[in-house]
Amino acid sequence: MKRLWRCHVCNDVHWGNAPPEVCPTCGATNSFVPSDLGEALEIIGRDHPALDDREGVLAAWQWFSDQSPTVRLTAKADEMELLCKGVLENLRTKGQRYCPCRLPTGDREKDEGLICPCNFLRQPTFKETGECWCGLFVRRGTQ
Amino acid sequence: MSGNRLIWFHGRECPHCRKLAPLVDQFEAETGIRLERLEVWHNDENAKLMRSLAAVIAPACGGDLGVPAFYNEATGKAICGGRIDMPKLLAWAKG
Ligand code: SF4
Ligand SMILES: [Zn+2]
Numbered sequence: 563m564k565r566l567w568r569c570h571v572c573n574d575v576h577w578g579n580a581p582p583e584v585c586p587t588c589g590a591t592n593s594f595v596p597s598d599l600g601e602a603l604e605i606i607g608r609d610h611p612a613l614d615d616r617e618g619v620l621a622a623w624q625w626f627s628d629q630s631p632t633v634r635l636t637a638k639a640d641e642m643e644l645l646c647k648g649v650l651e652n653l654r655t656k657g658q659r660y661c662p663c664r665l666p667t668g669d670r671e672k673d674e675g676l677i678c679p680c681n682f683l684r685q686p687t688f689k690e691t692g693e694c695w696c697g698l699f700v701r702r703g704t705q
Numbered sequence: 706m707s708g709n710r711l712i713w714f715h716g717r718e719c720p721h722c723r724k725l726a727p728l729v730d731q732f733e734a735e736t737g738i739r740l741e742r743l744e745v746w747h748n749d750e751n752a753k754l755m756r757s758l759a760a761v762i763a764p765a766c767g768g769d770l771g772v773p774a775f776y777n778e779a780t781g782k783a784i785c786g787g788r789i790d791m792p793k794l795l796a797w798a799k800g
Binding site for chain 1: 716718719720721722723745752755756759766768769770771772786787
């Protein structure tokens with residue numbers, strides 16, 4: 563079961579089944595202790611900037627693309643803008659940055675898999691065509 | 706609720722749907738068959754209808770309720786995805 567963890571050295575916060583052995587922020591070993599939402603929010607700060615505008619969403623996608631050895635953002639800027647609009651529209655109306663080309667079901671656990679970027683590497687579409695369902699991310703070396 | 710409609714479920718912010726629109730126009734012009742275009746992101750009724758057909762549509766879309774999705778009420782068959790072309794559309798419409 564996933565839960566929150568806190569590095570007792572630098573207050574790095576981690577959500578997962580188990581904490582990292584080496585803290586990715588301060589490098590301390592075996593430094594994580596079980597935490598909770600209140601503590602984590604206190605550390606993070608309730609004024610932590612929201613990813614709720616075009617610049618924020620595009621920057622997140624770009625970051626994901628830049629560090630990935632397997633996929634990158636589409637070169638079609640107009641499609642990227644359209645998808646960004648869709649994701650922000652979903653944030654406004656459905657409460658989360660859901661995929662603009664797949665409909666949330668209302669089942670929270672299922673819909674977690676629709677937050678963009680999703681785990682599209684396992685989609686049949688990606689395996690066949692080298693593109694995520696919406697064509698936002700493509701396999702490197704294609705197009 | 707099953708009638709004889711040929712339904713196209715689409716999304717306003719979906720690039721595949723946007724690209725497919727001229728093909729659907731052409732399909733209608735050439736065959737004289739009309740598709741019912743139902744937008745599912747900005748219309749809850751349409752989204753509800755699409756969700757009620759999840760058992761057929763989701764498998765056609767690789768597991769999720771994706772757009773563009775085409776549902777034939779008479780045959781109960783669905784096709785889905787950005788790679789739909791005229792032959793596929795014809796085969797789906799004619800059952
Ligand atoms: S299919 Fe593409 S656009 Fe849709 S959520 Fe996944 S990564 Fe984002
Ligand atoms: Zn640390």
